[in-house]
Amino acid sequence: SYVLTQPPSLSEAPGKTASITCEGNDIGSKGVHWYQQKPGQAPLLVISFDNDRPSGIPERFSGFNSENTATLTISRVEAGDEADYYCQVWDRSSGHWVFGGGTKLTIV
Amino acid sequence: EVQLVESGGGLVQPGGSLRLSCAASGFFFSSYWMTWVRQAPGKGLEWVASIKQDGSEKYYVDSVKGRFTISKDNAKNSVYLQMSSLRAEDTAVYYCARGEGYNYESFPSYFDSWGQGILVTVSS
Numbered sequence: 001s002y003v004l005t006q007p008p009s010l011s012e013a014p015g016k017t018a019s020i021t022c023e024g025n026d027i028g029s030k031g032v033h034w035y036q037q038k039p040g041q042a043p044l045l046v047i048s049f050d051n052d053r054p055s056g057i058p059e060r061f062s063g064f065n066s067e068n069t070a071t072l073t074i075s076r077v078e079a080g081d082e083a084d085y086y087c088q089v090w091d092r093s094s095g096h097w098v099f100g101g102g103t104k105l106t107i108v
Numbered sequence: 109e110v111q112l113v114e115s116g117g118g119l120v121q122p123g124g125s126l127r128l129s130c131a132a133s134g135f136f137f138s139s140y141w142m143t144w145v146r147q148a149p150g151k152g153l154e155w156v157a158s159i160k161q162d163g164s165e166k167y168y169v170d171s172v173k174g175r176f177t178i179s180k181d182n183a184k185n186s187v188y189l190q191m192s193s194l195r196a197e198d199t200a201v202y203y204c205a206r207g208e209g210y211n212y213e214s215f216p217s218y219f220d221s222w223g224q225g226i227l228v229t230v231s232s
Contacts (some may be wrong), residue, residue, distance in 0.1 A: 042203055
């Protein structure tokens with residue numbers, strides 16, 4: 001089955017840029033989607049199809065996907081960006097949806 | 109406004125059964141795939157099952173095949189997850205989610221709306 005690998009944690013200072021990676025075999029050939037989840041809340045879609053922002057998501061959120069790594073970039077991070085972030089793809093070979101293990105972003 | 113509201117969770121003994129429901133509103137329910145995603149305590153998201161708009165196709169993660177059944181009632185704007193032979197490792201918050209971003213093969217690529225989640229605890 002298809003596997004997506006994310007770093008478990010990442011720390012960044014307010015105002016800096018946070019980059020969260022998601023690795024998968026030839027992930028660049030798939031559409032990658034990113035979710036933000038704050039404690040006690042349901043996941044929120046923040047990026048679809050590599051770099052599309054749903055309505056209401058700040059421009060500070062962007063994505064890139066190439067070869068074996070997809071990246072979610074959050075510019076000028078704020079305390080309110082502290083959350084768990086998950087990447088997700090649809091795996092055509094299995095017909096299954098796959099999530100990465102998640103990255104806990106801490107703003108220090 | 110899209111709303112998804114789960115119900116039916118609770119405490120169940122190992123080997124027992126439980127049926128989760130998800131009531132949808134604010135969109136044309138019969139036009140969408142629906143999905144269940146779960147999250148074990150302190151763990152990440154795990155896709156569990158998805159069902160096509162008309163219920164004609166269903167997909168499951170391997171760990172629940174043969175034990176869980178997803179179904180959809182378009183007349184009632186509801187999707188269900190019948191869970192049987194429950195195990196401790198099925199303990200999780202279960203989310204109902206709407207599929208979107210349909211690809212050229214008519215599968216949803218991502219989940220754009222989620223319910224608040226419902227806790228299922230499997231324990232003796």
